[in-house]
Amino acid sequence: MKTCGRVFFHNARRLAAHKFTFTEVRYLSAQPKAESNIEVGSLSEIQMSVAKHLNLKTHLPSPLSKQMDTLGELVTLIRDPMMEIASCMRVVDKTLPALRLVLWGAFGTGKTVTLNQAVHHAYTNNWVIVHLRSAMDLTRRVKEIEMSSFVPGRINDPSNAVAVLQNFKQQNQHVWKTLGELFTERDYEWSKSERTAQGKPITEIIEMGITAPFLASDCVGALFRELRRHAKDGKLKALVAVDDANSLWGKTLVKRADRTYAPPSDLTLVVHFRRLIANDWTNGCVLMVADKKEVADARDELGVSRHTPLELFGEEGFEFVEPFLPIETTNYTESETNTLYDYYVRKNWLASKSARTEEGRKQLMHLSAFNPYYYERLCAFN
Template sequence: MKSSGRVIWSVSQTVGCRRIGIVGSRHLSTEPNIQKNVEVGTLQEIQMSVAKQLNMKNHLPSPMSKQMETLGELVTLIRDPMVEIASCMRVIDKKLPTLRLVLWGPFGTGKTVTLNQAVHHAYNNNWAIVHLRSAMELTRRVKEIEMSSFVSGRINDPSNAVSILQNFKQQNQHIWKLLGDLLTEKDYEWSKSERTMQGKPITEIIEMGITAPYLASDCVGALFRELRRHAKDDKLKVLVAVDDANSLWGKTLVKRADRTYASPSDLTLVVHFRRLFANDWTNGCVLMVADKKEVSDARNELRVSRYTPLELFGEEGFEYVEPFVPIETTNYSESETDKIYKYYVNKNWLASKAARSEEGRKQLMHLSAFNPYYYERLCAFN
């Protein structure tokens, strides 16, 4: 298993999913089954109604969310990582294990933006979307806990579980009718009085969890189980998009009754998402972001950089998610900064006269060191 992961690492950096078979090229179909593609170097506008449905205001980095509100539109630059992700999604097949992709790179190079572009791409092509804003919400930002009645010692997280179900319902309105036609495989007995019978629409699981928070953690697990099963049966394709995914193997701030910190494997929602990462199901794509905020301040440029998947996932997490295709995000090229600069000028995002001059264009480019985050921040204040 380890050797295949290393082969993928070395090959995919040079040729990507467009050329290699990932899990054996002779078994991999290269016929595109996704009709709507993306083109590198283009500025893509996401309709505000779609951005609202996909809840991008909460999933995008806060500076871009504020920019979206100010300009009244959401425009992003399609870069090489997104094109490679789209290429990988084109070769998803019901006969092949779930394809796992890891976005990695230095702070501010567009990992979260690329993740949201992939979610929009899945929306355009009628995929089911399981999108988690940050895995750290399951390990560090837990408001309330309760002990699981199904697994001894397991800790449920009702608040986050309800949020996951609500977000799933909102983001998947484009295929809600299809989800309503997919039926449960077995009876689910949530409590002595609540149950979902075999042959009921899986949307009933979602509604059950939203209306009964104390059942929500178990409903998330049942929903994920049904999605994997129906994907295997070629009823739908599923994109699992998780930001800060390495935090599923990081530290937690959840305490047990004896005041010791629980491990991630003790948390019900963490276990459910880890099962989605497993490659024991087909017709899906798992897109993970490896971010160093789990181990250090992402903006700390004085310490030695730690942002490769092996360093961030740790030995346990790395062995769990491999083999995977690593996709690196990098700083802008000069042509990319020019495209963004022209867009900002046309939208009057650059307010000062100096910033709109040729000298100002060059200064913004070099002061930001071509880093997308710092470039946007400099443009916002000029």
């Protein structure tokens, strides 16, 4: 398995841009591995109460959410990418810039599942979690808009802003008391009648945005600003997990007053998330997924799918997220499919007699071409 240090050396050019010294690189690679209850190739169960707490039913891929409902439990396979992420999270320190990781790989190889496993790992280690289900929600699934009163030309998105704050509140109940003991650095004047004074708990910003949707977009920005500041001070560690992160530099379906499509840089929430994934703060980890949904054409049956970070983020996005550590998700190995097959047999997920034979086991492997998504779908219908 790759170690954090090896990936750092592999990306020496990016490290130079990041202003890491070789002493810091040696420090990262020499860190002892902390004890962990996760092991490559093993099945890990997330308690249903925790899954509900982290809102995983909404954030996981639809087939896995349905499987969770049917089996009454959430069990996932621990693979190399997750171990790599856990290894990197262990070396996060308030003296080093936020570590940025990009999950990339072909369709169905487990990028979103790995992202959610990392969110659970952050939860078990009492990190603050900022988890965006999909960056496309901010650019393509916008129900209502209003113009910002703070920045001319900036477009607010009240409904998505409230959803971000509500999700943050739900996922961070395990550290809510700690967040309530962290105070604002300055006064925030939301409107003529609404304000949050300096020295107030930052949880008041969250409550303000949830109860007043027309202020929610600005509350998201203030919350992210305070989280970055407190992380720098060593008062918290934060995981920023963004699925379909390349969509922050993609197309939008939001129209200006002149009926032209607004670029992502005009959307308030996109700007706030871009600032959050920048590496100008410390004591945090930014985990992004590069997914081809942003650029793929479902009607193109002949084109070769693009899934590398450079192709998916584009020149502007790639320059913004550099330096980062690329972590590729791949197809299953034979031992991984065997582990899942045995689990499906035990849980009676495989219903047909032919599928529960040795010949059926081999056919499922090869018909799916060891692709995690297709393997699960074949098992669900056999």
